[in-house]
Amino acid sequence: MAMMDDRPRQVVTVSLLTSRLDASAVLAAVADSTAGGNVLFVGTVRDVTDGQPTAALEYEAHEPLSRAVLERLGAEAASRFGLTATAVAHRLGRVEPGEASVMVAASSAHRREAFAAAEWLMERIKHDVPIWKCELRPDGGREWVHDGGPDGGGRS
Amino acid sequence: MNHPTPGPARLRVSLFAGMAATAGGRTWDFDWQGGTVGDLRRRLAAACPEIAALLGRSTIAIGDRYAGDGEPIPADAAVAIIPPVSGG
Numbered sequence: 001m002a003m004m005d006d007r008p009r010q011v012v013t014v015s016l017l018t019s020r021l022d023a024s025a026v027l028a029a030v031a032d033s034t035a036g037g038n039v040l041f042v043g044t045v046r047d048v049t050d051g052q053p054t055a056a057l058e059y060e061a062h063e064p065l066s067r068a069v070l071e072r073l074g075a076e077a078a079s080r081f082g083l084t085a086t087a088v089a090h091r092l093g094r095v096e097p098g099e100a101s102v103m104v105a106a107s108s109a110h111r112r113e114a115f116a117a118a119e120w121l122m123e124r125i126k127h128d129v130p131i132w133k134c135e136l137r138p139d140g141g142r143e144w145v146h147d148g149g150p151d152g153g154g155r156s
Numbered sequence: 157m158n159h160p161t162p163g164p165a166r167l168r169v170s171l172f173a174g175m176a177a178t179a180g181g182r183t184w185d186f187d188w189q190g191g192t193v194g195d196l197r198r199r200l201a202a203a204c205p206e207i208a209a210l211l212g213r214s215t216i217a218i219g220d221r222y223a224g225d226g227e228p229i230p231a232d233a234a235v236a237i238i239p240p241v242s243g244g
Binding site: 043059060061062064065066067068069090101102122125126127128129130131132133134142144145146147 | 170172173174177210213217219220221234236238239240241242243244
């Protein structure tokens with residue numbers, strides 16, 4: 001996942017993985033000797049959603065479009081906040097409660113920009129990146145989540 | 157190289173998440189004589205009224221970018237319906 005090349009600034013790393021996310025690897029992807037502030041956000045799956053028990057979540061993505069959008073967002077965050085590097089890792093497939101579904105890292109010379117960029121990136125990811133989650137219920141029910149609320153057809 | 161026999165142009169549309177569940181499939185092939193994203197929306201809604209409500213809240217992507225309703229769609233384009241996202 002590390003992307004070492006001849007571009008010392010504004011490295012953007014994007015990973016879509018069906019295996020467990022690795023916080024150390026995501027942080028390593030933004031590490032740089034010029035960056036004094038390194039922020040890592042970890043989003044984890046909860047076992048309850050709106051009062052309903054969740055057995056697990058299942059994530060699906062339009063992968064080529066997700067990569068393209070995430071790379072654009074990473075580059076925009078880098079220039080908007082003057083970052084050294086950004087990294088986004090998103091889990092796909094079934095994710096159990098307590099496991100990480102998303103990680104966002106930002107590094108900058110100083111901490112404020114890195115904190116602000118990580119929050120900005122998470123907001124954009126939730127609005128712009130074609131990734132969807134399906135709530136898997138303990139009784140075997142499935143509900144795709146669209147726009148913060150389940151949309152009828154996803155039930156089965 | 158072998159060239160396929162010319163036939164009516166086809167357009168393959170990819171569906172995801174609740175849209176695929178409602179439509180009962182992940183890809184949908186259409187005869188396509190050309191038209192815009194808006195034209196495709198009307199074709200999809202007419203072919204499968206069950207998806208019309210969610211389609212109305214969806215964005216259409218051509219290749220690796222989102223497209224507006226006025227944009228033309230070439231027959232060889234990779235088109236996807238993007239319902240409201242819920243990643244993170």
